[in-house]
Amino acid sequence: MKKLLQKIVGKSPWLYRINAGSCNGCDVELATTACIPRFDVERLGCKYCGSPKHADIVLITGPLTVRVKDKVLRVYDEIPDPKVTVAIGICPISAGVFRDSYAIAGPIDSFIPVDVNVPGCPPRPQAIIDGILEAIKIWETRM
Amino acid sequence: MTDILQPIFGLLIFPGGLFALTFGLFLKGLDRKIAARLQRRVGPPVYQPFIDLIKLAKKEMVVPETAHLWGFRLAPLFGFAGMMVAVTLIPIAGVYQGFEHLGDLLVLLYLLALPAIALMVAGSASSFPFGAIGFSREMVMMMSYELPLVIVLLTVALKVGLATGGLATFSLHKIVQFQLENGPFLFDYTMLPALVAFLIFIPGNMGVVPFDIPEAESEIVEGPILEYSGSGLALFNLVTSLKMVVVLGLGVALFFPTPLSEGFLLNLIWFSLKCLVLMIISITLVRTTTGRLRIDQAFKFYLRWPTLLALVSLVLTLLHR
Numbered sequence: 001m002k003k004l005l006q007k008i009v010g011k012s013p014w015l016y017r018i019n020a021g022s023c024n025g026c027d028v029e030l031a032t033t034a035c036i037p038r039f040d041v042e043r044l045g046c047k048y049c050g051s052p053k054h055a056d057i058v059l060i061t062g063p064l065t066v067r068v069k070d071k072v073l074r075v076y077d078e079i080p081d082p083k084v085t086v087a088i089g090i091c092p093i094s095a096g097v098f099r100d101s102y103a104i105a106g107p108i109d110s111f112i113p114v115d116v117n118v119p120g121c122p123p124r125p126q127a128i129i130d131g132i133l134e135a136i137k138i139w140e141t142r143m
Numbered sequence: 144m145t146d147i148l149q150p151i152f153g154l155l156i157f158p159g160g161l162f163a164l165t166f167g168l169f170l171k172g173l174d175r176k177i178a179a180r181l182q183r184r185v186g187p188p189v190y191q192p193f194i195d196l197i198k199l200a201k202k203e204m205v206v207p208e209t210a211h212l213w214g215f216r217l218a219p220l221f222g223f224a225g226m227m228v229a230v231t232l233i234p235i236a237g238v239y240q241g242f243e244h245l246g247d248l249l250v251l252l253y254l255l256a257l258p259a260i261a262l263m264v265a266g267s268a269s270s271f272p273f274g275a276i277g278f279s280r281e282m283v284m285m286m287s288y289e290l291p292l293v294i295v296l297l298t299v300a301l302k303v304g305l306a307t308g309g310l311a312t313f314s315l316h317k318i319v320q321f322q323l324e325n326g327p328f329l330f331d332y333t334m335l336p337a338l339v340a341f342l343i344f345i346p347g348n349m350g351v352v353p354f355d356i357p358e359a360e361s362e363i364v365e366g367p368i369l370e371y372s373g374s375g376l377a378l379f380n381l382v383t384s385l386k387m388v389v390v391l392g393l394g395v396a397l398f399f400p401t402p403l404s405e406g407f408l409l410n411l412i413w414f415s416l417k418c419l420v421l422m423i424i425s426i427t428l429v430r431t432t433t434g435r436l437r438i439d440q441a442f443k444f445y446l447r448w449p450t451l452l453a454l455v456s457l458v459l460t461l462l463h464r
């Protein structure tokens with residue numbers, strides 16, 4: 001019974017993206033992943049949702065700047081459990097090109113538990129979809 | 144005993160309840176699939192809405208601290224109950240009679256307002272600025288699409304009423320019966336403007352893209368239902384899919400209720416096909432080919448074109464009795 005439920009649940013992951021101060025490169029890549037027919041994520045059952053309350057899988061881009069830190073943490077808290085975090089780009093891992101800047105509060109995983117990292121600056125759409133698939137697998141076990 | 148059991152059966156299994164829910168969810172899935180194919184995507188499987196529903200029912204429901212608790216909890220139930228009753232009022236020719244009371248068209252008109260009112264209650268009870276904006280926009284939308292709908296219903300009622308000797312017949316059962324005897328209104332040129340007006344009314348009522356202003360996803364992030372999660376959101380999804388069945392079923396009953404033959408199942412499939420065609424024309428095609436309007440543009444649009452078309456039909460009906 002639980003297996004069946006996990007299987008069902010894995011077919012309907014809703015995505016929500018948080019921009020934690022990214023340079024927009026990753027965001028554009030994410031948006032095209034969703035919009036361009038070729039990389040259709042809707043076939044996985046995914047849906048981009050505007051509200052954090054509806055989300056299952058959180059996609060975070062950017063290095064978490066000092067300015068947005070509180071807001072990102074608050075939005076992250078609003079997402080109902082169970083949730084999976086996917087960090088997209090080099091920025092969340094090590095702050096990438098913005099490293100050691102005074103405006104950066106630090107890599108994201110010192111504030112938020114990150115489950116999947118998708119490295120690249122920006123990562124390829126295929127890599128992002130792969131990361132989402134990975135996240136779905138983790139999410140199934142949490143449900 | 145049986146006369147008590149029959150309405151309960153009608154409410155819970157067929158044509159309300161179970162049948163309408165599955166049918167509505169399938170329509171929604173088909174809508175998403177066809178829209179994806181129109182955009183040259185693969186799209187989700189047709190049973191996707193069912194999966195979404197199961198998932199949402201399993202998830203945690205977050206209630207904001209500042210929300211008005213009762214309003215927040217009860218709003219989706221309110222819309223859901225209204226739609227469950229409304230489905231039982233829709234006659235399916237050759238399958239289901241509907242009620243024979245005099246004023247069920249008027250009751251249906253009031254019930255159709257309930258989901259919008261539920262959205263308004265939800266938006267204002269969630270105590271969030273975007274919810275409040277969604278609430279005010281929903282109200283404007285409702286005022287604008289309700290007028291053409293009322294005129295269309297009045298036209299149909301007058302047409303049937305004048306032809307049968309009375310003044311106006313506000314009974315869906317009688318309207319369907321009249322069309323079974325005298326041919327559907329689809330082939331009557333005086334009713335064609337009303338049909339077009341009704342087709343324009345559908346996307347506004349369903350809140351799909353050119354008119355999804357109350358739930359504008361990219362500016363006020365789904366407005367009234369923004370704060371809902373888990374089972375509350377699942378209920379709102381059910382409300383929209385039930386509303387789809389009610390609105391499309393009403394369209395079929397008003398304009399083209401002719402059954403295919405004697406068989407129960409065949410008629411049911413025929414009805415579903417008609418609903419599907421109506422959905423593709425008025426929801427799927429519209430939402431894949433247009434962008435969103437502003438609220439004042441939508442308001443003006445509804446008060447201009449559909450109202451005008453419906454009025455033309457009304458005048459033609461009065462002239463040609």
Ligand code: SF4
Nearest residue numbers: 022023025089090091
């Ligand atoms: S990883 Fe590269 S593209 Fe992505 S936000 Fe950081 S700097 Fe921009």
